[in-house]
Amino acid sequence: MIDIVQYKEILAEEPEEISIHMTKIGGGGFWMGTSEAEIERLCQEYDNSWYQNESPQHWVEIPDFFLGKYPITQAQWRIIAELRPIERELAPSPSRFEGDELPVEQVSWLDAKEFCARLSKISKIQYRLPTEAEWEYACRGVLRKPMTSKVSQEYWNKHYYESFHFGQTINDQTANFNTNEPYGTEKIGKFRGKTTPVGSFDSNNFQLYDMHGNVWEWCEDDYYRNYEEAPEDGSAWQQTEKQDAKVLRGGSWFNHPRYCRSSFRYVIDLDFQVDSVGFRIACSPPQISVNTYSLNIPRLF
Template identity: 40%
Template sequence: MVYISGGTFMMGSPNDEEGVNYQQSHQHQVTVPTFYAGKYPITQAQWQAVMGNHPSRFQGEKRPVENVSWDDAVEFCGKLSLQTGKKYRLLSEAEWEYACRAGTTTPFHFGETITPELVNYKGYGRYANAPTGLSREQTTDVGSFPPNAFGLCDMHGNVLEWCSDTWHEDWNGAPTDGSSWETGRRDVRVLRGGSWFDTALTCRSAYRVRVCVGHRFQLIGFRVALVFA
């Protein structure tokens, strides 16, 4: 777990960012309290230790667990909390973006674009003026690519990450205190970060997508937060 000092940031994409749509463009100021975030997405070894099974398609102890639903991820957090006596949970959407940006305002925490040497994504789907490159077509071991300024790895690409929030089409009325948005449809939740299956455009810091809580895909995983005490 990595200590993430709280702070205030602008959540969402500016209107002139390449690839922005209305679901990301309602920029708003959010103040996020201090918390701890997983340095990596939950690995298959960690999942096995807590849940006792192997749901992933791309096998490897150090690879991120995938093929897990939002319900599965919440169950993992509950079991991990019981085993450790500490309170683990999913990151809120605001916490996730704050942690991903790590003080940056560019489309990616690396800067204006990314390359396959920095992120596991479909390398032919370039962003801005970046060159095309390798498409690995599977997950990679966590920590295979450089971390952001907070020390977090794989915030762009590898696997999409479940957040705790219910889905809304935009951020009108969203909480500004970093908490999870829990009104609306509780059966559809937010995913962040892009994956090995996605192009660079969908790996941006502000990009967001929705999936029903019971669905499992080989491009979806998660990381956990630890309640600060």
């Protein structure tokens, strides 16, 4: 076996190649959530106690995993939607804003899980949604090399914590969001009023695109009001009984910048569909032998 750093899942080759690019997220530790001081500032500035759900800040160890470099596009969605259903039908063109390179939207958590199940069946790799801890760790992209030893919470907040992977502020040149409300020292910018093609803005240190804005992204986890007793191993936090409320991350084209922060958490029901919600896929490191490895595998057809 060899260490795979990236690969692509080829969905179609003609008339042009349509692939899902997967990239390795090296495991490591980080302080998930937001410090009490920052939460207090946010609650006061925006007169809203919602930000309390980003606490308590806690150390999480994330194992290696793979994550899609981009949100799932409409071209990718359409191919999988045409495959045989496993648990539910998928509309081939659910999105409000049409375009092959635009992120698919108006898809529910259940729809995203069906997409993963169909892709898993064909590819023999178990695709899923990222856990909430994986998503935040990947979004922050703090270090090019994993942090393998725990640092103090104070040290992390002083040297590594930032609101966005590109710094403490956000503007219309760094992400697609509702710029009618500026953040930090930024001024009101260009509000696009719709989704933009995936990869339109710079990536983070993990070579991931569109982690802030464009479309909200579903996570695997059930929603909890705070991080009390949250898993510390990066796994999905799910109740034993069925839970309808699921976690969303990243903000969207429609949302003000404070909702696009790396640690902001939102929640809607698992069957809800809206033009600001999409997803990207994740998986554990695939085991591919050296004899078959290439950037063009695994092949689906």
